[in-house]
Amino acid sequence: MSLTTLLIQAMATLGGLGLVIGIMLIAASRVFKVETNPLVEEVVEVLPGANCGACGFAGCADFAERVVEENAPLDGCPVGGFETAKEIGGILGQDVSEAEKEYPYLRCNGGTKCVDRFDYVGIEDCTAVIMLSDGEKGCNYGCMGRGTCVRACPFDAITIGDDRLPDVNKNLCKSCGLCIEACPNDVLMFAKDSEKVHVQCNSHDKGKAVKAVCEIGCIGCKICEKNCPEDAIKVTKFLAEIDQDKCTACGICVEKCPQNCIEMR
Template identity: 50%
Template sequence: MDTNSLILAGTSLGVMGLVFGAALAFASKKFAVEVDPRVIAVRDAVPGANCGACGYPGCDGFASAVVRGVAPVNGCPVGGAPVATMVAQIMGLEAGTTVKKVAKVKCEGHDENCGNRFDYDGFDSCVAANMLNGGPKKCLYGCMGLGSCVQICPFDALIINDKGLAEVDPEKCTACNKCVEICPKAVISLVPYEQLTIVACNNKDKGPQVKKNCSVACIACGICERNCPHDAIHVVNNLAEIDYDKCTNCMICVEKCPTKAIQGNLELRTVEVTV
């Protein structure tokens, strides 16, 4: 190929590049989707955990949903009340009441209270163990202590304690819901941060069978239900459940429960009354 041909080829490629570049620039402006500046402002206001606890795919999804009016301004559980206030200001709305919640493991079935049906020698994963006939524990509803929740928590808010059960640090927990979703036994739930009284059991079998499996399980006797002065606790599907909107943390149910399946911070209640 002679010199003139090379020059012509180079010139042609240069012209084509300029034409395509101009076309792309025109298209980017012509078909550009304008982003509402409030979406960017909301996105900058939230913590950026991208945990999905709000019900949307990451913080960008939440910000877009808030601006579209389909997500509440206080819908970020990680950010809590401070973030809700900022987002409300951006949107020109009232933040409303935000109740801080934390995860709670509803089980006290460690080895002394609840034995195993077989020895498990597999992955340190509750999800994997649960595939083997429901896992090794006698109670098929309890915590297996293999740490799937610990592994997935993005805030280092869970540990496996010295009793072999998952335990939540309420000061680190942001109620992102990841541990709740991954637990194959549904033994973790979100409760109000201020809640002192908890049903520490997840077993829904009938009383006689429950006692064979775990010494501290709820036996659905109904004593708590009959003694609660606020109608805040009822036996549903063989398991006591607390209505947190009605519960006043009087802890009468804690004192009356024959198996100690209902737990509460009696010392804190005494301090509050004394003060």
């Protein structure tokens, strides 16, 4: 048998095998085909496609499926915002009302106003710093300023300023909350624009210990609590907390605070 004949037979065999496998794959795809709800595909089309997980699901496709089939909230995509929620509502025939926008707020104003216990040299990461003797800052509750939140933000909305504190650019922020989840000291929280008064401290240390390390920390003196005409402030574990539902932004607490740690914005 010539070499040419062998090659022709081999090619024919491979071609036939490929044809058989192709037919089997087509048959398998039809047998095992998973029917998808066309509404899910429509919802996926209007989503931003960030796949950031800020909605609490694995990605945009998973969120779309949950919205259509499991009644997940239509406004559950913080990146897309109200416009995306409205489009989803149009697809599903549901009305959507616009909720007030929330942004990450830093409840710490220590930064350069808080003393350092030692000079840290190592990975620029807040968690890494905290693992080393509870952090370099004199206050264990405050912002470490090493940019973990910056790297967690997929929209470049956060920068670290000269005061060694994160600054949130509202024009870029999508309120996805990934920075809040990433912060190891829980100094970032969501706050509405209508909430004008905030305590810029996260420390539960006693007043003497706070004053020893921070110029602006809350010392739990209760002056704000005693002077609030709306009973909107309570001091719990040496830290003032504001009930935003009661607060009328009268500014008395801001004026009375001896540490200047309550902000009117």
